[in-house]
Amino acid sequence: MKIAVCIKQVPDxxxxxxxxxxxxxxxxxxxxxxxxxxxxxxxMALQLRDLYGGTVTVISMGPPQAEEALRTALAHGADEAVxxxxxxxxxxxxxxxxxxxxxAIRKLGDFDAVFFGKQAIDGDTAQVGPGxxxxxxxxxxxxxxxxxxxxDHFKVEKVTEDGFEIWEVAKPAAFTVVKEANELRMQSxxxxxxxxxxxxxxxxxxxxxADVGLVGLSGSPTxxxxxxxxxxxxxxxTITGTPAEMASxxxxxxxxxxxx
Amino acid sequence: xxxxxxxxxxxxxxVLAGVVKELLSKGRELSEKSxxxxxxxxxxxxxGVFCDELYKFGAKKVYTLDNAKFSYYQNDYYSRSIADxxxxxxxxxxxxxxxxxxxxLAPTIAAMLHVGLTADCTQxxxxxxxxxxLQTRPAFGGNIMATIVSPNxxxxxxxxxxxxxxxxxxxxxxxxxxxxxxxxxxxxxRMRRVEVxxxxxxxxxxxxxxxxxxxxxxxxxxxxxxKLVYDLAAELGAAVGASRATVDAGWISHHHxxxxxxxxxxxxxYIACGISGAIQHLAGMQxxxxxxAINKDPSAPIFDVADIxxxxxxxxVVPELIRQLAAAKG
Numbered sequence: 001m002k003i004a005v006c007i008k009q010v011p012d013x014x015x016x017x018x019x020x021x022x023x024x025x026x027x028x029x030x031x032x033x034x035x036x037x038x039x040x041x042x043x044m045a046l047q048l049r050d051l052y053g054g055t056v057t058v059i060s061m062g063p064p065q066a067e068e069a070l071r072t073a074l075a076h077g078a079d080e081a082v083x084x085x086x087x088x089x090x091x092x093x094x095x096x097x098x099x100x101x102x103x104a105i106r107k108l109g110d111f112d113a114v115f116f117g118k119q120a121i122d123g124d125t126a127q128v129g130p131g132x133x134x135x136x137x138x139x140x141x142x143x144x145x146x147x148x149x150x151x152d153h154f155k156v157e158k159v160t161e162d163g164f165e166i167w168e169v170a171k172p173a174a175f176t177v178v179k180e181a182n183e184l185r186m187q188s189x190x191x192x193x194x195x196x197x198x199x200x201x202x203x204x205x206x207x208x209x210a211d212v213g214l215v216g217l218s219g220s221p222t223x224x225x226x227x228x229x230x231x232x233x234x235x236x237x238t239i240t241g242t243p244a245e246m247a248s249x250x251x252x253x254x255x256x257x258x259x260x
Numbered sequence: 261x262x263x264x265x266x267x268x269x270x271x272x273x274x275v276l277a278g279v280v281k282e283l284l285s286k287g288r289e290l291s292e293k294s295x296x297x298x299x300x301x302x303x304x305x306x307x308g309v310f311c312d313e314l315y316k317f318g319a320k321k322v323y324t325l326d327n328a329k330f331s332y333y334q335n336d337y338y339s340r341s342i343a344d345x346x347x348x349x350x351x352x353x354x355x356x357x358x359x360x361x362x363x364x365l366a367p368t369i370a371a372m373l374h375v376g377l378t379a380d381c382t383q384x385x386x387x388x389x390x391x392x393x394l395q396t397r398p399a400f401g402g403n404i405m406a407t408i409v410s411p412n413x414x415x416x417x418x419x420x421x422x423x424x425x426x427x428x429x430x431x432x433x434x435x436x437x438x439x440x441x442x443x444x445x446x447x448x449x450r451m452r453r454v455e456v457x458x459x460x461x462x463x464x465x466x467x468x469x470x471x472x473x474x475x476x477x478x479x480x481x482x483x484x485x486x487k488l489v490y491d492l493a494a495e496l497g498a499a500v501g502a503s504r505a506t507v508d509a510g511w512i513s514h515h516h517x518x519x520x521x522x523x524x525x526x527x528x529x530y531i532a533c534g535i536s537g538a539i540q541h542l543a544g545m546q547x548x549x550x551x552x553a554i555n556k557d558p559s560a561p562i563f564d565v566a567d568i569x570x571x572x573x574x575x576x577v578v579p580e581l582i583r584q585l586a587a588a589k590g
Contacts, residue, residue: 013543016539036521037521093376094367094370095375121521123379123399124379124380124520124543125380126364127366127367127370127379129367130335130364130367130368131367134339134368139335139450139451140335140364141335142363143360160360162458162459163459165453165456166453166454166455167452168452170451173450179514180514214374221410222377222408223408223409223410223411224406225407225408225409227399227404227407228404230398230404233567236567236569237568237569238563239569239571240572241572243572243573243576243577244580246577250552251581253568254529254550254552257550259550
């Protein structure tokens with residue numbers, strides 16, 4: 001099986017702090033990690049490869065330093081890595097990102113499956129998986145918890161709001177993967193060493209034969225018009241006292257707000 | 261032909277998603293500001309059964325796409341059919357619930373049509389100067405709000421979180437059903453649902469739908485102390501949530517995890533017990549109506565987002581709270 005996994009490098013949100021003066025995020029010194037959900041996508045791809053043979057190609061779009069995330073993926077067991085990096089890709093929204101990634105996947109050849117995390121923790125949009133699937137003309141199952149091969153199709157367990165669904169999907173197909181699917185395997189020492197020396201393919205605008213009007217900022221239908229701190233809560237209350245006093249004061253305050 | 265605002269009327273097993281009524285209620289406000297007509301689009305076996313309810317929340321037109329293949333959400337059939345309908349009528353705005361269906365369907369359609377899509381909006385407004393839909397969403401854990409526009413592409417599309425807007429029926433509902441032709445012959449059947457398994461865990465109330473949520477964090481001190489959280493939840497008819505730290509420590513199953521890598525919730529009341537308030541947690545609960553924090557440490561970041569902060573030991577406060585709530589019920 002030829003499998004692709006799309007990953008994104010994101011700042012580690014557990015280590016991000018807020019500058020209380022400006023209400024902005026302090027990103028300085030915050031380590032970059034592979035988007036946690038993409039780890040589950042990677043593990044699912046690796047398990048399928050281990051079962052059925054084949055290769056796992058990891059693909060990321062981002063600045064040159066996103067290469068680090070790809071090396072990490074190699075150390076966990078991926079076979080090859082491709083970085084899409086070009087100034088012309090900068091400022092891409094999910095539409096332009098999906099388009100660009102789909103061009104790279106097409107250039108890499110015919111895949112049986114393409115995996116994504118269910119969403120990225122910096123943007124939380126969950127749009128790139130379905131977007132890429134559309135450009136590749138593949139069916140997509142979102143929120144996949146397990147994927148197995150059954151003859152000429154995949155059998156997929158999909159998580160929904162109130163339980164699960166089982167789907168049958170023709171090959172090739174795309175999947176976005178939930179956290180409860182699995183846990184990414186440890187890096188092996190051998191893989192880690194190899195990943196350090198591995199050659200990572202870097203493709204830019206010219207390599208993909210992209211339409212300049214469809215990538216980066218110019219290909220992005222959405223624009224950020226304003227960024228602001230969330231409104232300060234008015235009517236904030238702090239309660240202290242004995243446990244009994246605090247409990248009764250809380251009940252009183254909830255009743256005052258008509259929520260109890 | 262007047263310009264239109266569309267709401268995707270998501271239905272499952274013949275029941276409209278709650279968020280559809282919220283979107284229509286908000287859509288009326290946008291309709292008044294913009295002069296665009298508010299419409300709903302429903303894909304099902306027979307859309308006729310949904311029309312009255314959609315008129316009731318303000319739809320003046322209901323486009324029904326009726327086909328046996330629409331009995332459940334299948335991304336290929338749904339996305340192609342809606343994209344075709346959008347191409348035919350070119351609405352100015354299309355809104356979807358940020359449900360598992362909406363969050364899969366909307367990006368597929370956006371990719372097909374090369375239009376903008378803003379995810380998980382919590383505020384919508386209309387700029388009468390330039391016709392832009394002002395789509396505001398929390399970014400990076402809710403610590404920053406961003407307003408997104410799609411000035412040059414139509415329709416402007418957004419998914420909107422559940423429980424953010426109120427459901428407000430109209431006084432004198434009236435509307436018109438437009439029966440649309442559906443032709444799915446050219447779409448190969450690449451995927452089909454073969455089984456539905458509902459989770460019937462009697463002990464857990466769905467976090468997404470819950471009006472009240474009581475959540476526990478590391479401050480509980482030990483896994484067995486989740487009993488306090490469960491007891492308080494039972495008293496309030498609340499769902500039980502948890503921080504990532506407690507899930508990672510194996511104190512409670514990940515089904516309960518609230519936060520960036522867990523569930524995003526917006527109940528009427530969210531009670532955080534012994535949760536310090538890492539950004540990753542705040543991201544999942546910050547849009548709750550009333551946030552109550554119980555924590556020993558007055559400098560815990562959870563107090564920054566709390567509406568009501570109780571500075572004290574949860575092991576003392578929570579039992580007292582349970583006792584008083586029970587006593588009040590008699």
